[in-house]
Amino acid sequence: DSIVGTRYGKIAEVKVIDNSGEEISSFRIKGVYSPYALAAIELNGDRNSELIVGTLRYTVNSIAGAMEEAYSKPAEVFAMDISGNTIWSDAFDAAVTSISLCDLDGDKNPEIIVGTTGSVSAYSRQGTKNWITDVSGQVNALACGDIDSDGTNEIAVAAGKAYVLDKDGKTKWSYSASDSYSIKMSDIGQDGQMEVLLGSNALRIFDSSGNLLYKSDSHNKVMSIDVGDLNGDGFEDIVYGSTDHIVRALGSKAYSQEIKAAKYFQQAEDAYNSGNLNQTKYFATLSKETYQLIGRDNQVVKANELANRAQNFMDGRTYYDISKTYSAQSKYDDAAAYADKALEAFRRVNDLKMLTEVTEFKNRALMIPQAAQYMNQSIASLEKRDYVNATIYSQKAKSAYGFLGDAEKEEEAGKILAKANMYLDFYKELDLAYWNSTYLDFGNATVCLDKAVETYNQLNDTHLEKQLKNITSLLEEKQRKDNTPLIIGGIILVVILLLLFVLIILAYYYLKNRGGTQKTEYYHPSNQLHRRKGGGLGDSSGLGFRH
Structure with a gap:
């Protein structure tokens, strides 16, 4: 009725x-x-x-x-x-x-x-x-429908502005237009979500979030809107009448396809932002195929780029997972090879975060066997008593294990390094003891030898005993050779002193005996005073004496 x-x-x-x-x-x-x-x-x-x-x-x-x-x-x-x-x-x-x-x-x-x-x-x-x-x-008009597919109806309002209200009357979104006269909700995009058709001075179509999807040419007041399949193509067409006395019909097939493609693309972007790459590729591919149907080449390129981006991410993650598996199996060369493939995929999408992470993982994968090699070389060098290379390789092993965060191996390499340095210190002190003794600096030579002995006791290596004894004996011999001239010189000095003493005694007694039988005369030319011994002539050259 x-x-x-x-x-x-x-x-x-x-x-x-x-x-x-x-x-x-x-x-x-x-x-x-x-x-x-x-x-x-x-x-x-x-x-x-x-x-x-x-x-x-x-x-x-x-x-x-x-x-x-x-x-x-x-x-x-x-x-x-x-x-x-x-x-x-x-x-x-x-x-x-x-x-x-x-x-x-x-x-x-x-x-x-x-x-x-x-x-x-x-x-x-x-x-x-x-x-x-x-x-x-x-x-001027009201419409009812579940615009966001959440199971609850919303209300669309055509007034001074367009509104969509939730079940409690709160505004979900609004659109400022000159007076709105008619409003309709319909899934013209055939994507499972309703669009809002608004009549004001033009026909406008909005998606469920209030984004403007379409605007017709400006007309007089659009007073009524309805939808229906007018030509039997399976797509709802839009009919609207305005105060210019014209009823217009808008075919929605191409529009519906464009709406559908745009929805697919939005779903692809949402999936990408949430990290769901399979869904990203799926919806991006649907978007690309739908845009191809209506000849939207620019949108085809964008959708294809998003699909490829998702594929590159999936490839990168797959290669990265394989790399991790090989690393866990100690197949480090294979791990590095697949890490390179992952890096290539992530470079195509310019993902700096994943590039950094995979690069660090690759470096670790390569460092693990390298660290083990350095450790083995340091141990082998120590066993061969090649202490210089032992310090070089143990230092490299220590740094490598520090990078890997393996505290136990780092400590082990540190012990080898310390031991190799002790051997080098031992030989350094022996060399210094020898060279100091060569320059007759026996004080410093002894100090160096004592340090070598202390290191020897810490190492507790009997192999070093012979070398230590050799240097000790050499030092003692040098000290003996250096002391012999001093002893001989001392003896000679004592003998000389004794001889001088004897000569002095002899001279004393000689002079004493001569003094009792002879007289000595002294004279000076100036005053003709003289003392003669035996009646000789005076010396006219100055003060003198004559025997």
Whole structure:
């Protein structure tokens, strides 16, 4: 049956007409200018529909005296049976301009959505107001649907702005456009998610998140929108009428394919950002194939790049996993080879994080056998008493195991290094002892020899005993050779001193004996004083004496 709202003078009139055009019933609502919005709903479980009537008050033009519609004047919404009996009602500060039915709580019984100038409200079938939300301007149209596929319906509102409200009346998103007159929800993209079709000064199509997907040329007010398959191609077409007296039909096959391809691409990007590479490649490939159907070459390239990027990531991770497996099996050459393949794949996508990680892993894989080789070379060099190479290889082994974080092996290499250095210290002190003794610096030679003996005792290596004894004996021999000239010189000095002493004694007694038999004369030329011995002539050259 159909419900028709009209006005009868100053009285609103509602008529119910069956499918043959016969009037079933009618009733009037006094004091109300027009039944502006109507809906039918079964309220009380009797399987008979009741009527929801939204009204518009009137005002009298103060100049002409004529009645005018007053959208800002108080108005009411009524729930009535078909006889016009009121079941419940509620008053508003402004005209009731739109009514829709929408199951917001999932109980299979729709709530009653009422749009006025400035608000949207939701009522239970019993007339309880569940919520009210302010909106901009007059609500011209309402639509109901599960826009985000979460199992709960949302409400689309065409008013001064376009809104999508959740089940509690909260705004999920809005779009600012000049007054909106019509609104529709439909899955025209055939991707399982509804689009919002909005009529304002143009036809606009939005995805479930409020992103603008399409805008037609500008028209006069787009007052009505509907969808349906007009040409039997399996895709819903869009029909819309505007106040320029033209009805337009928009074929949606290409558009639906583009919407579908864009959805696939968005799903691919979301999967990529969450690390699901298989899903990334799957949806990117679907997007590429769909774009190819409608000749969108630029989008084909983008989708193909994303699919290849996902494939490169998967290849890189696969090679990396194989590399790890070989490393765990101590097959380090194979591990390094597959790490190189992983690096090549990650370079193609410029993933610096994975490039750094795989490079470090490869270096570790190569370092493990190298560290073991250095350790073996240091041990072999120590056994061969090649202490210089033992220190070189043990130092390399120690550094390598430090890089690998193997504290036990690092400590072992450190012990070999310390032992090799002790041997080198031993020979260094022996050499210093020898060279100091060569320069007769026996003090420092002894100090160096003592250090060598101390190191020898720490090493407890009998192989060094012979060399230590050789240097000790050599040092003692040098000391003996150095001391012999001193002893001989001392003896000679003593002998000389004794001889001098004897000569002095002999001279003394000799002079003493000569003094008793001879006289000695002294003279000086100046005063002719002299002392003569035996009557000789004086020496005219100066003071003198004569025997």
